[in-house]
Amino acid sequence: MPLGSVRYERVIAASADDVWALIGRPERLHDWFPGITACSVEGNRREITLQSGLSLPEEITVLDDRLRRFQYRIDSPFFPYHRGTIDVIALSDTSCAVMYATDCDPRTMALVIGAAAAAGLDRLTEIFPTPIFPTPE
């Protein structure tokens, strides 16, 4: 079965450093990612609790402040494979692109996680100042 693979991106009218200050703190995921009610981090382990009550253990595999890259995988037998990646890329001193990609088996969950992440990117555009120009879906 091929993996499900999705990617979403948004341009945000804030500096990459400002946006990374939120995204680069994995314990604050629930501040911007919809449908997550709690989140705790110990070392390279993160546990998230979904609004459905489901808890998912995760392994943080990359947290690179210089690259502004966060990468993780869901560590559950239900997910034979998962990798999620968030990159924050400076476009100027006052704007950046945030890209979220997820590759997943089961492939259907790539759609579900990716769409929730896309809503999270929408949320970032509300948390930070109004985008400098509209971005396509």
Added chain:
Amino acid sequence: MGRRILFITSDQQRYDTLGCNGGTLARTPTLDRLAAEGLRYERAIPQSVVCMPSRSTMLTGQYPSTHGVWMNGVALPDDAPSVADDLHAAGYRTGLIGKPHFEPFMDPFMRFAQNRLSRDGLNGTYRGFEHLEFATHGARGPLHYADWLLREHPEAAGWFYPVLDGALEVNAMGGGDTGAPQVWANQVPREWYHTDWVADRTISWLDSLDTDDDWFCWMSFPDPHHPWDPPASEVGRIDWRDVPLPAGYPTDAETRERILDAKPRHWGAWYRGEVVSNYEAPLDWVPATLTPDQIREVNALNAVEVELIDEAIARVLTAIEARGWSEDVDIIFTTDHGELQGDFGLLFKGPYHVDGLMRLPLIWRPAPSANIAPQVIERPVGLIDLVPTFTAIAGIDTPETAEGAVLPVKDTDPVAPCQERVLTEWDSVLFGVEVHLRTITRDGWVCTWVDGDHGELYHLADDPLQQHNRWDDPALASVRDDLLADLWDHQPAMVSPLPRVQAPV
């Protein structure tokens, strides 16, 4: 007091499953009686042949391109029009009991109100409905029926067919006597099955209303959509061994393949298991393996489910009569789309705009107090006409957002400009497979444009099974081109930006 409205829908039901439409398998005396007393539509056409876009059309009165639910898994926007809002504003009590599916069911983040309200045990409000009790095809998920079953009869939860497999794909597992996919012996007692639950909850809600209330009740049965797992106690009603093969099933494989190969590529590609373009068709199942006995068993179980729905409707009508409302209740019965059920050697549904999926049962039994004479209406109508019909019954203006017109009550009624043709859309982009269709039905023809391929053209009277694609017939080129020109003149533009797919279903 005005006319009340009981809007009854099933899910994935063919036109020919009702006795009043010539069906011979299922006994449907209740719906047959309503048809005899009211208006029976010979060609009711959905604007999409999958659940979410079609149901959203029924609620909004808009084409999928306009309301934005362009495929399953796309959520209807929160601010989309809802006829329930209009009716509630006009003083109607509003209830939706059964299957909603305006938002994805696969929702572990609980991002969608449909699922959140159910999980929290709330009964409203939602898209203009003050009362809601939701159900779908089994005992999993957050909806009210699953919660009730797990609470009251937890032992029954595992008796239903597992719609999804361990990889979250639609299950190809076979069952029954023939090993047909999505067939299952379900030990659940009839009284606990979702069909009877929907009727029970509808009766309960209606009983809670004041006698003088005007009301709009959408009673939405999840059946006879697959899985075909009716209560085992009822399966003996129809012996599948006695079920004739459908007229649309060429028994000879060579003939099937020749018919399919004259159609656009996605037909034969699915039949041979090369491409699956609809999530709701099992990924691990190849239609070419479907046997005649499997078709018989599927159709027998489907007919059992249709009978259970008919009997459930009868109970609700008895309850309405007991409240003294019968003279002032309009009853409309239809479904969201059809089911192939063996036509062309295929099951389930997909980007296939032929009668199996596009010709729907539609019955409107006007309130007797309205004095509308019984009729059979031959001319094509669309589900897009339901919203204007509901508002007309209620005596309020058609919403400006609606794109259809009131259903005709006789064939000689003036034809509204928007009813000169009926349009049907298909768009899907899923795991690298992309299909786009646009179809027009008018003047006895059905013509489908297929993106990146040729198309399909059938004359419905000459080729009622749509087995002879005339798209490339030079003698019909002008007919085809005229139909396509009319289609593109009236096809609404797709909403922009395109709403994202949130889940596979």
